[in-house]
Amino acid sequence: MARVELFHAIIVCLLPFKDKCAILPCVGRCTKLWEYVLVRELTVRGGPTLLCFLSNKIRRAMTTKERYRAFISHFAQQQPEATTELHYKNPFQLLLAVILSAQCTDKRVNMVTPALFEAFPTPVHMAHSSVEEIFPYIKSISYPNSKAKYLLNMAKMVVEEFEETIPEQAEDLQRLPGVGRKTAHVIVSVLHNQPKMAVDTHVFRVSKRLGLVDASATTPLAVEKQLSRHLPEAYVAQAHHWLILHGRYVCLARNPKCQSCALTSFCRYFSQTITS
Numbered sequence: 209m210a211r212v213e214l215f216h217a218i219i220v221c222l223l224p225f226k227d228k229c230a231i232l233p234c235v236g237r238c239t240k241l242w243e244y245v246l247v248r249e250l251t252v253r254g255g256p257t258l259l260c261f262l263s264n265k266i267r268r269a270m271t272t273k274e275r276y277r278a279f280i281s282h283f284a285q286q287q288p289e290a291t292t293e294l295h296y297k298n299p300f301q302l303l304l305a306v307i308l309s310a311q312c313t314d315k316r317v318n319m320v321t322p323a324l325f326e327a328f329p330t331p332v333h334m335a336h337s338s339v340e341e342i343f344p345y346i347k348s349i350s351y352p353n354s355k356a357k358y359l360l361n362m363a364k365m366v367v368e369e370f371e372e373t374i375p376e377q378a379e380d381l382q383r384l385p386g387v388g389r390k391t392a393h394v395i396v397s398v399l400h401n402q403p404k405m406a407v408d409t410h411v412f413r414v415s416k417r418l419g420l421v422d423a424s425a426t427t428p429l430a431v432e433k434q435l436s437r438h439l440p441e442a443y444v445a446q447a448h449h450w451l452i453l454h455g456r457y458v459c460l461a462r463n464p465k466c467q468s469c470a471l472t473s474f475c476r477y478f479s480q481t482i483t484s
């Protein structure tokens with residue numbers, strides 16, 4: 209009898225979560241049945257199984273706000289200085305590197321940029337060159353022909369329309385050849401800490417797995433809007449790097465390293481896929 213009373217005490221403590229139960233939504237609307245399931249879990253399945261069961265329920269019951277709070281809290285402590293892994297010394301070099309990094313790894317880009325930066329130290333030097341002169345420096349990365357043209361035309365526009373200076377606003381940057389929304393947001397967030405979220409393949413995948421964005425976000429723009437809406441402005445630029453680095457080294461596309469991941473306590477994918 210005392211055991212049953214204990215069960216009921218636990219149930220009372222957990223009642224705030226019942227309406228958010230994702231596994232048993234019908235149970236969530238029926239306290240009696242919900243109690244029955246829990247009591248049955250306690251009496252039939254035993255302690256350890258029950259703990260797993262309950263932690264599953266609580267994890268799934270996290271609100272979006274709580275999930276963001278846990279995400280920020282973790283990374284603000286663990287990676288407060290996270291930034292781009294591309295090597296650069298000035299805005300022009302970062303712009304070249306980010307354009308080259310499309311469909312290519314940062315590691316590969318970092319291998320070719322030292323010689324490229326030395327050959328073309330300013331937009332003027334590059335604007336006065338040709339595709340044939342740029343190509344040899346970037347031939348080992350993806351899409352070298354297209355990117356050589358982008359770099360040349362980008363440099364020309366910077367010289368002719370922006371007084372040889374890399375624009376500081378995302379809208380101006382997006383006018384440059386080879387610069388899309390994602391590239392422009394990387395530039396302004398890295399260089400000027402502007403709250404512009406850049407969504408690449410890692411940010412897209414990891415934010416969805418974690419549950420920072422919902423299933424309705426099926427495009428990079430939709431993911432960007434949801435992340436920007438929920439993240440405090442002060443963390444938008446930094447969160448981009450947190451998500452990229454986590455996706456690059458832990459939450460891999462094909463085989464996420466969930467067993468060694470520190471985010472399991474609030475990861476939606478983990479609670480729905482690994483522990484269910």
Ligand code: SF4
Binds near residue numbers: 467
């Ligand atoms: S628990 Fe797994 S799916 Fe979730 S963020 Fe970590 S690695 Fe990715």
